[in-house]
Amino acid sequence: MLNSRIMTSRFSTRPLYLQVRDALAERIAGGEWKLGTAIPNESDLARQFGVSPGTMRKALDLLEAEHLLTRRQGRGTFVNDQASEELAVRYSNIRGGGGERVGGDVQLLSIAEGPVSESECLRLRARMHERVHRIRRLRLSEGRPYMLEEVVMPAALFPGLSEQVPSHRIVVLAQQFGVLLGKGEERITIASASPDVAGALQVEPATPILNLDRVVYTFDGRPAEWRLGRCHLSDEYYLAEFK
Amino acid sequence: MLNSRIMTSRFSTRPLYLQVRDALAERIAGGEWKLGTAIPNESDLARQFGVSPGTMRKALDLLEAEHLLTRRQGRGTFVNDQASEELAVRYSNIRGGGGERVGGDVQLLSIAEGPVSESECLRLRARMHERVHRIRRLRLSEGRPYMLEEVVMPAALFPGLSEQVPSHRIVVLAQQFGVLLGKGEERITIASASPDVAGALQVEPATPILNLDRVVYTFDGRPAEWRLGRCHLSDEYYLAEFK
DNA sequence: AAGTGGTCTAGACCACTCA
DNA sequence: GAGTGGTCTAGACCACTTG
Numbered sequence: 001m002l003n004s005r006i007m008t009s010r011f012s013t014r015p016l017y018l019q020v021r022d023a024l025a026e027r028i029a030g031g032e033w034k035l036g037t038a039i040p041n042e043s044d045l046a047r048q049f050g051v052s053p054g055t056m057r058k059a060l061d062l063l064e065a066e067h068l069l070t071r072r073q074g075r076g077t078f079v080n081d082q083a084s085e086e087l088a089v090r091y092s093n094i095r096g097g098g099g100e101r102v103g104g105d106v107q108l109l110s111i112a113e114g115p116v117s118e119s120e121c122l123r124l125r126a127r128m129h130e131r132v133h134r135i136r137r138l139r140l141s142e143g144r145p146y147m148l149e150e151v152v153m154p155a156a157l158f159p160g161l162s163e164q165v166p167s168h169r170i171v172v173l174a175q176q177f178g179v180l181l182g183k184g185e186e187r188i189t190i191a192s193a194s195p196d197v198a199g200a201l202q203v204e205p206a207t208p209i210l211n212l213d214r215v216v217y218t219f220d221g222r223p224a225e226w227r228l229g230r231c232h233l234s235d236e237y238y239l240a241e242f243k
Numbered sequence: 244m245l246n247s248r249i250m251t252s253r254f255s256t257r258p259l260y261l262q263v264r265d266a267l268a269e270r271i272a273g274g275e276w277k278l279g280t281a282i283p284n285e286s287d288l289a290r291q292f293g294v295s296p297g298t299m300r301k302a303l304d305l306l307e308a309e310h311l312l313t314r315r316q317g318r319g320t321f322v323n324d325q326a327s328e329e330l331a332v333r334y335s336n337i338r339g340g341g342g343e344r345v346g347g348d349v350q351l352l353s354i355a356e357g358p359v360s361e362s363e364c365l366r367l368r369a370r371m372h373e374r375v376h377r378i379r380r381l382r383l384s385e386g387r388p389y390m391l392e393e394v395v396m397p398a399a400l401f402p403g404l405s406e407q408v409p410s411h412r413i414v415v416l417a418q419q420f421g422v423l424l425g426k427g428e429e430r431i432t433i434a435s436a437s438p439d440v441a442g443a444l445q446v447e448p449a450t451p452i453l454n455l456d457r458v459v460y461t462f463d464g465r466p467a468e469w470r471l472g473r474c475h476l477s478d479e480y481y482l483a484e485f486k
Numbered sequence: 487a488a489g490t491g492g493t494c495t496a497g498a499c500c501a502c503t504c505a
Numbered sequence: 506g507a508g509t510g511g512t513c514t515a516g517a518c519c520a521c522t523t524g
Contacts, residue, residue, distance in 0.1 A: 013501095015511080015512065015513090016512075016513070017512080017513085038490095041489075041490060041491080042490085042491070051513080051514090052513060052514045052515065052516095053514085053515075053516085054512095054513065054514065054515080054516095055512080055513060055514080057491090057492090058512090058513090060491095071490095071491060071492090072490085072491075072521090072522085073490070073491045073492060073520065073521050073522080074489080074490050074491065074492095074520070074521035074522035074523075075489095075490065075491080075521080075522055075523080076489090076490060076491075076522095077490090077491075090485060091485055093483060095430075183484070183485055183486060184484070184485035185482060185483070185484050185485065186482070186483045186484075186485070187338075187480045187481070187482055188431065188453075188480060188481040188482075188483065189476060189480045189481070190433065190451055190452070190453060190476060192451075208433050208435075208451030209433070210431075210433060213480075216485070233432060233433060237430045237431060237432045237456075238430070238431040238432070238483075239428060239429070239430055239431075240336060240428065240429045240431065240481075240483040241426070241427070241428050241429075242333060242334055242426055242427035242428065242429070242459070243426060243486060256520090258492080258493065258494090259493075259494070260493080260494085281509090284508075284509060284510080285509085285510070294494080294495090295494060295495045295496065295497095296495085296496075296497085297493095297494065297495065297496080297497095298493080298494060298495080300510090300511090301493090301494090303510095314509095314510060314511090315502090315503085315509085315510075316501065316502050316503080316509070316510045316511060317501070317502035317503035317504080317508080317509050317510065317511095318502080318503060318504085318508095318509065318510080319503095319508090319509060319510080320509085320510075
């Protein structure tokens with residue numbers, strides 16, 4: 001309906017296709033469309049929003065590039081299930097010897113809510129006195145522990161997370177809480193396993209390990225997770241891609 | 244002129260905007276436009292190629308996403324200098340403590356041409372009996388050696404490379420030889436410095452190091468370089484990004 | 487055959503840069 | 506004020522998928 005168009009564009013110079021994208025992203029995050037199902041075709045959507053088909057197309061193409069939608073010629077436009085196998089790979093760059101994603105079991109070691117520390121503030125761009133969830137887990141591949149994780153997530157985005165047994169996959173958690181994920185970055189260094197890390201990973205103390213220091217941001221650029229992974233690889237490797 | 248349009252599209256079902264992109268990419272690779280200068284505006288180009296402005300725009304936007312052009316509203320469309328500081332970062336993910344790109348000196352240890360080995364065939368998707376250049380270099384940051392590199396490049400793409408003292412930056416080399424670079428991937432593992440690697444890096448034998456196993460492809464997907472880097476980081480870290 | 491997204495056209499108007 | 510790329514429109518036709 002014309003309503004949407006007027007509401008979004010009258011008082012803003014922000015490009016129309018971005019306003020439309022944001023509005024569609026909100027519908028997706030809010031779960032108004034069922035995962036994996038087709039949404040209305042682009043000319044219907046264009047009419048609904050009171051914009052031209054070309055503008056609607058530009059918004060939809062953007063959302064596809066941002067991994068929220070999948071478009072298929074002759075079939076339709078579908079809402080992506082972020083927990084699907086294809087998209088789960090997105091923030092996990094560890095690959096097995098054959099190039100496949102490393103799955104495996106996960107042990108939850110601890111989970112608690114508390115106020116942010118100073119170092120967490122820097123990484124999560126949080127204000128002092130904000131609250132965060134802290135999770136420790138151990139990831140195993142075929143029974144062998146290969147990564148010890150310390151995860152920090154803002155309570156503002158994931159309220160009440162510590163009261164449940166949360167999924168160990170950030171894409172699943174984000175979907176549960178209606179948070180859309182966007183870019184991320186990971187800093188990799190070599191370190192030496194401290195006694196307790198070595199204990200958890202079942203290696204000798206001082207064994208060389210990879211430190212994976214990762215921040216994942218939301219769709220609109222707010223930090224959603226800081227994860228420090230201590231990683232002991234055997235066959236596996238870390239895969240970085242240049243686009 | 245109408246000529247281009249007819250030649251490119253008459254006998255092909257490949258989308259017009261891709262044909263136009265390829266034609267423009269060839270002009271850029273061939274050095275027909277000077278680096279850093281503005282090319283004709285999009286309506287002139289559209290007329291030249293006999294396509295609509297919208298189609299030309301789509302081709303130009305693609306080339307910008309592929310790092311060959313830069314477009315600036317009100318100024319024009321410019322041919323990117325691949326050796327510029329911004330683009331040099333593209334295939335080099337090592338960052339200093341402050342997040343800046345690591346520059347520094349480079350020592351050329353050896354360079355020679357020869358037939359591909361079996362392992363090189365796999366990585367470079369080369370046919371047996373093709374020829375390659377092999378380069379060994381040492382990279383230093385503020386006088387300290389931090390990476391020993393073994394580089395293999397197909398002689399088909401870089402003819403006569405071994406007869407010169409080549410640049411140590413792949414983006415510069417590619418530009419010299421009219422090769423357009425595209426995607427790449429890097430596999431990261433932990434290793435232990437062998438005696439000769441340790442000697443070159445001036446560390447104790449068996450010091451833990453990063454192995455960076457990288458393949459860079461051309462614009463049209465042919466392998467252009469295989470590089471094995473043995474890397475001893477101190478302050479620096481490896482930065483991987485999720486898009 | 488009907489419906490979808492993908493391509494292509496041919497404009498208009500706006501925002502920005504620079505002389 | 507002239508020239509550039511950025512946005513937006515309103516269609517037509519094509520390629521593909523499905524009933």
